Amino acid sequence: MRAGSPRLLREINDRAAIEALLRNGPLTRAELEGIIGLSKPATAQLLTRLEEEGTVLRDGLRGGGRGPRAQLWTVNGALAHVAAIALTPDAVDVVIADISGATITEHRAPMPRTGVLEAFHSAVTKAAAQAGLTTDALHHVVVGSPGAVDPTTGRLNYAPHMPDWENKNIPEELEALLDTPVTVENDVNLVALEEMIAGRAVGVRNFVLLWPADAVGAAVVVNGVLLRGATGGAGEIDAMRVPDRAHAETGTDRAGSRYGDLLDSASVARLARAHGVSARSGQVAVEKALSAGPAGREFLVDLARRVATGVANVVAVLDPELVLLSGEIAQAGGTTLADLVAAELRRLVVPRTPVELALVTGKPVRSGALHSALSVVREQVFGLPAATTEPFRGPNQQGATAPGTST
Structure with a gap:
């Protein structure tokens, strides 16, 4: 075997374990072992290594029956935080979650006809404060908006019902306001993404x-x-x-x-x-x-x-x-x-x-934005494959490889 192979194998196994924990929630060692197919000693060593790195945490015990209770393991959600936002002519609807996907807080605010950037900034800032964060502590923000952002100019087209948003480089201005990477995506595209993840598609x-x-x-x-x-x-x-x-x-x-x-x-x-x-x-x-x-x-x-x-x-x-x-x-x-x-x-x-x-109801735009934001951050933090989408990104991400593409 090549000298680098053991390390590569560990990285593959680590990613498989993290992905299993993200998909299934807290798991015991035996449950994780069954999902990723490693031996009992190898799984125990993997969990010890990830715990020492701060990637996973102990999350209580699973009991019941006559046998001893088993230790539960979960991904450390505090490693990164994201915001997902559904933007309409009338409102801005924000959810903030940690990297595990757990919702920390939600906030909805009216959207005025003028001063939209200030209103947007105020809403996201308030949501972040409710989560005990500042906007620059958010690792990624995905905004679902009517219309479509031109990848060349950053301007919002096809949205005459969005007053005061025209003639702006939307991703660039939102990144400057929040001081963090921002993706702006068409709202219906995000609904389609959500249907691909959890719906009829x-x-x-x-x-x-x-x-x-x-x-x-x-x-x-x-x-x-x-x-x-x-x-x-x-x-x-x-x-x-x-x-x-x-x-x-x-x-x-x-x-x-x-x-x-x-x-x-x-x-x-x-x-x-x-x-x-x-x-x-x-x-x-x-x-x-x-x-x-x-x-x-x-x-x-x-x-x-x-x-x-x-x-x-x-x-x-x-x-x-x-x-x-x-x-x-x-x-x-x-x-x-x-x-x-x-x-x-x-x-x-x-x-x-x-x-x-369509199967996904409730707030499908915001749900799609959340999955998109988590996909980007999990790729950055854990090296997990991102969703096969290519959203327009702002200046903080210029030169980065879009999810689902290769350089």
Whole structure:
């Protein structure tokens, strides 16, 4: 064997143990031994070495039964901290976690129409203080935002609904404010990442995720990697011109309307009213339609026609394995709406692409941002493989290898 081989083997075994602890939580020596396949003495030596380095900690005892209680081991979460942020025109939603993934604190603050950088800085600073940290002690911050950051200029494009964020090098300015590395990622891309980690896209190599909302967004994954395009705008389909194939008349341009204008909340509510389903928002309209009898069904079919017409353009070009529907309107419609979209899609394109409801709910943008931040920091601290994404990074990371790439 080469002189360096024993050390290399130790590093491989250490990474395997750390990865097992991160994935499964606190483990006994015997449990860890079973997962990584080492002998009892080798596993004991590994844990002793990692404990001396401060990488793992003892975490109580697991008892029960007639035998002695077993020592539990866990990753030392204090080795690094990250922040994940979901940014919208109305709010900034922050979570801070340690490198083990344990949430330390959460903070949500309103986003004003002006002075957005100051408001952003204040929110993250407050969240960090709640965690007993300063912003420069955060090892990495990932921000999920509407629109897309141009990798050349750092400017936020495709986001006219984000006032006061235009004409700024967003990653550069956020890094200067927080004094720590920052990644800015499209919000729907982060939802797709979360679906790849913990949702319906686990093991799916090629798929499209659509988020019908006031600004329609889509994420495109090809061969397991997010597709961003030359200016970061891949999947920004809100401005795409599509005909309105809904049967009910709501005053739209039948020949070709802005896709986003057909699926925003107000437009969906108008379509519902045209079918006799009255609601104050698109989400509520879809919820009511599920129990509104034939009128509700006709409205949902019309809505599915609108969704499918835009999706058909994407499917015809990419031929994905799967289309996922996410967001409040999609979740409100559930599998009923997804099935109706699939039926309409089959009338428009040759591929019989399945259409399913995204599995991750709650705060999927923030969850995706957290997984992305943890992936970056675990690569830096533990040498674990990072997620196969290539987000735009700020000046503190220029020249660094993006996750999933090689130099």
